[in-house]
Amino acid sequence: MNPRMIILETLLVIDSDVSSGYTAIAQVLDKYSYLDKRDRSFIKRTLEGCVERRIELDYIIDSKSRTKVKDMKPVIRAIMRMSVYQLKYMDSVPESAVCNEAVKLAVKKGFSGLKGFVNGVLRSIARDIGNIEYPDPGSATGMSVIYSCPVWLVEQFVAELGVERAAKVLEASLKPSDVCIRINLSGIPVAEYAKMLDDKGVRYEIPDHPACAIRLKDIDNVTGLPGYEEGLFQVQDIGSMLVALSAGIAYGDIVFDVCAAPGGKSMHVLDILNGTGHLYSFDVSERKLALIRENAGRMGFDNIDIRLADAAVYVPEYEGMADVLIADLPCSGLGVMGRKNDIKYNITPEREGSLVKLQREILSNVSRYVKPGGTLVFSTCTIHREENEENVKWIEENLPFKAVSLDGCIPDAFICRTSGKGYIQLIPGVHDCDGFFISKFEKKQC
Numbered sequence: 001m002n003p004r005m006i007i008l009e010t011l012l013v014i015d016s017d018v019s020s021g022y023t024a025i026a027q028v029l030d031k032y033s034y035l036d037k038r039d040r041s042f043i044k045r046t047l048e049g050c051v052e053r054r055i056e057l058d059y060i061i062d063s064k065s066r067t068k069v070k071d072m073k074p075v076i077r078a079i080m081r082m083s084v085y086q087l088k089y090m091d092s093v094p095e096s097a098v099c100n101e102a103v104k105l106a107v108k109k110g111f112s113g114l115k116g117f118v119n120g121v122l123r124s125i126a127r128d129i130g131n132i133e134y135p136d137p138g139s140a141t142g143m144s145v146i147y148s149c150p151v152w153l154v155e156q157f158v159a160e161l162g163v164e165r166a167a168k169v170l171e172a173s174l175k176p177s178d179v180c181i182r183i184n185l186s187g188i189p190v191a192e193y194a195k196m197l198d199d200k201g202v203r204y205e206i207p208d209h210p211a212c213a214i215r216l217k218d219i220d221n222v223t224g225l226p227g228y229e230e231g232l233f234q235v236q237d238i239g240s241m242l243v244a245l246s247a248g249i250a251y252g253d254i255v256f257d258v259c260a261a262p263g264g265k266s267m268h269v270l271d272i273l274n275g276t277g278h279l280y281s282f283d284v285s286e287r288k289l290a291l292i293r294e295n296a297g298r299m300g301f302d303n304i305d306i307r308l309a310d311a312a313v314y315v316p317e318y319e320g321m322a323d324v325l326i327a328d329l330p331c332s333g334l335g336v337m338g339r340k341n342d343i344k345y346n347i348t349p350e351r352e353g354s355l356v357k358l359q360r361e362i363l364s365n366v367s368r369y370v371k372p373g374g375t376l377v378f379s380t381c382t383i384h385r386e387e388n389e390e391n392v393k394w395i396e397e398n399l400p401f402k403a404v405s406l407d408g409c410i411p412d413a414f415i416c417r418t419s420g421k422g423y424i425q426l427i428p429g430v431h432d433c434d435g436f437f438i439s440k441f442e443k444k445q446c
Contacts, residue, residue, distance in 0.1 A: 003035070003039045003042050004082070004101055004105060006032060007043055007047055007050075007082050008075070008105055008109070010024055011047070011050055012074055012078050014051060014342075015074055016074070020342075021342030021345070022340045022343075025044070025047045025048060025341075028043065028047070029220075033221075044220070045090070046082055046086065046090070049085045049089055050081050050082055050085050051341040051342055052148060052173070052174055052341045053085060053148045054148055054345070055145060055148040056145055056146065056147075057080075057084045057085055057148075058070075059145045060088065061080050061081070061084055061121070061125070063132060063133070064121055064124045064125050065121045069081075073111065073114075075109045075111060076111060076117075076118065079106055079118060080121065082102075083098050083101075083102040083118075083122050084122070087122070087125060087129050088129055095126040098122065098126070099122045102118050102119070102122055103118055103119050106118050134146060140154045140155050140158065143158075143166070147167075147171065147173070147174060148174070148344075149170055149344050150344060150345070153334075153344055153347070154166065154170070156349075157383070160384070160385050161383070161427070165427060165430060168427070169428055169430075171429055172338060172428035172429035173337040173344070173428065177338045177434075178217060179215070179216045179219050179235060180213060180215050180216070180235070180237050180238055180433075181216060181222065181234065182212045182213060182233060182234050182235075182241050182264070182268060182271075183212050183214060183233050184231065184232055184233060184234065184267070184271045185271060186271050186274045186275075187230075187231065187232050187299075188227070188232050190213075190214065193214070193226075193227060196226040196227060197214075197225070199226070200226055202216065202225065203216070203218060204217060208413065209238075209411035209413050209414075210238065210245060210411050212241065213238055213241060214233075229298065230298075231298045231299030234263075234267045234295065234299070235264070236264040237433055237436075238432070238433035238434075239335070239426045239431075239433040239434045239436030239438075240328075240381070240434070241268060242410050242414060242424075242426075242436065243326060243377060243379045243436075243438055244265055244268040244326070245268075245409060245410055245411075246406050246409045246410050246438050247269075247326060247377045248324070248409055248440075249269060249272045249273065249277075249324055250323075251274065251276040251277060252273075252276045252277045253273065253277045253323040254277060254280075254321055254322055255269050255273070255277065255322065255325070255326070256280045256318070256321070256322040256324070256325040256366070256369055256370075257269060257279065257280070257281045257325075257326045258309075258311040258325065258327050258366045258369075259282070259283060259284075259311055259327065259329055260281035260282055260288075260306075261283040261289065261291050261292055262288070262295065263291055263294075263295040264295075265328060266279060266281045266292060266295070266296070267295050267299055269326070270296070270299070270301040270303065270304060273303065275303060276303070277303065278305070279303060279305070280304075280305045280318075281304060281307070282307050282308075282309040282311060283308070283309070284308070284310050285308075286308060289306050289307075289308060292306050311327070311362045311365065312361045312362050312365055314368065318368075318369040319368055319369065320368075320369070320371045320372070321369055322369050322370050322371060322374055323371065323374050323375070324370075324374060325366055325369055325374070325375070325377070326379070327362060327376065327379070328379045328380070329358075329359045329379070329380055330358060330362075331355055331381060331382040331384075331387050332347045332351065332355055332382045332387060333347070333381055334347070334382045334384055334435060335380075335426070335427075335428065335434050335435020335436055335437075336381050336434050336435065337435075338428060352387065355387060356386050356387055356390075356391070359391060360391065360394060360398075363391070363394075363399065364398070364399065367400070367401065370443045371443065372445045372446055373442065373443060374443050375440065375441070375443075376395075376401055376440070376441040376443065377438065377439070377440050378395065378441070379436065379438045379439070380437045381434060381435065381436055381437075382435065382437065383425065383428075387437075388423070388437040388439075389423070391439075392422065392423050395441060396441075399441075400443060401441035401442065401443055401444065402441060402442055402444060403422025403423070403439070403440070403441055404422050404440045404442045406419040406422060406423070406424060406440055407419050407420050409440070410424070414426070422439055423437065423438065423440070424437070426438075
């Protein structure tokens, strides 16, 4: 099948429901996994680019077209977006090929009458692609266009982080992200697994921290890597790895992971426990629990109970059981925009507010499962003060917990002015990882 037609059909799905973007791209790559690497790479890059850069692409099209993007037929809108992305960001594709293939797609989809429009607008854009006039880059509108992020969200980042750090976050969200894996140190040393990658010709780098991490280069499917079936590693970003490391888990501990799917943190806990203690992993649907079971089975861990539970609903039998409870809660996901390119279009201020309410409901409930003197680790994969720092304050004011310093629990590279106060905010573009928030508390003795 023509890769450009695959791209067009997928963009039409996403255009009808932008929340499907990340899932739709993953599904199409899986469906056409038999295509050669070059075609798959072209499809992947173009689809992800069209979603990530949608606001900028529409701005460029609108600058040259009398018919604005919002008023175009869905097919024509999708053709224009994918073509402008290629003109702007894919130097290996000749301008003539972009324009000619766009016209062919319009004709194939039954829009022969608009082939002149498509051709004319695209050739005008191609002539001026290096000289497009953008809004003031220091303004929220300018940053919105340059980084393809909704204006309200740009304003939120600037208000909370300042212009410079906000720009770093937005810039990082548009850069390709390496796949990061955590080596199960109870199974194999990092150096030994790295030798296995060398033998297979896999490109990678070993970051300075944490000691269990490896970054893979040019890999989009880890299932064929050595040691996957044997459970020697788990896909997990460095920010996520710090959650279990910060908890201070000791051999023999009873650990709860209350929003556990797909299971990365749970598997890290089990690796740290190294066959001792016990982990209870909870999530709200059987579909999510299946992911945890698959990971635990592949890695050969058996000191785990995987249970269906809504973290916001109290279960009396769990009262006071946990030495350590990890609550990586539902959040706006703004720290992983670089991996899930549709997040910025789906989140709203109202949705953020509802997530804060849900987070506090869950924290109020699961805090009862921690034994006196036990540890609560609350984390999110977002960069939003109300979901993060404000929740730390709320926990201290409303629940029987006190913040505990993270110094000594996490690698020195992540120690900062707030780690001694019990929390850290990892920021893409500033830290070499996804955006993550981690906080640690001790339950007060009765």
